[in-house]
Amino acid sequence: MADTGAARGPGPGAPCYAAVRHFLAAVQQALSLPATHRHGDRLPHLTLLEQRAGVAAASIDRLLADPASGELDFFSEGDHILHQIADLPPHSHRQQPDQR
Numbered sequence: 001m002a003d004t005g006a007a008r009g010p011g012p013g014a015p016c017y018a019a020v021r022h023f024l025a026a027v028q029q030a031l032s033l034p035a036t037h038r039h040g041d042r043l044p045h046l047t048l049l050e051q052r053a054g055v056a057a058a059s060i061d062r063l064l065a066d067p068a069s070g071e072l073d074f075f076s077e078g079d080h081i082l083h084q085i086a087d088l089p090p091h092s093h094r095q096q097p098d099q100r
Contacts (some may be wrong), residue, residue: 019074024061026081032055033090048088055084 030052048096059077
């Protein structure tokens with residue numbers, strides 16, 4: 001029976017599951033914001049979500065740009081996302097611009 005490659009596991013540079021889970025958890029955290037309670041918060045909420053999504057997208061782009069991305073890269077990008085979104089906290093959209 002010929003080997004079609006369908007049953008092969010990850011390649012030599014593939015990250016371990018813990019690193020991928022860390023990265024995905026960071027992306028999920030970046031994209032998760034509590035719902036707004038007031039109609040006036042909607043635009044600032046969407047602006048904040050756009051900023052946080054941009055952080056996650058940039059990390060995804062960096063990983064996809066390097067086919068040799070491995071475990072350390074996934075851990076590093078996950079940490080990078082978490083550090084970047086720390087400056088964009090979920091409740092910052094409720095603050096006045098002069099309170100940031």
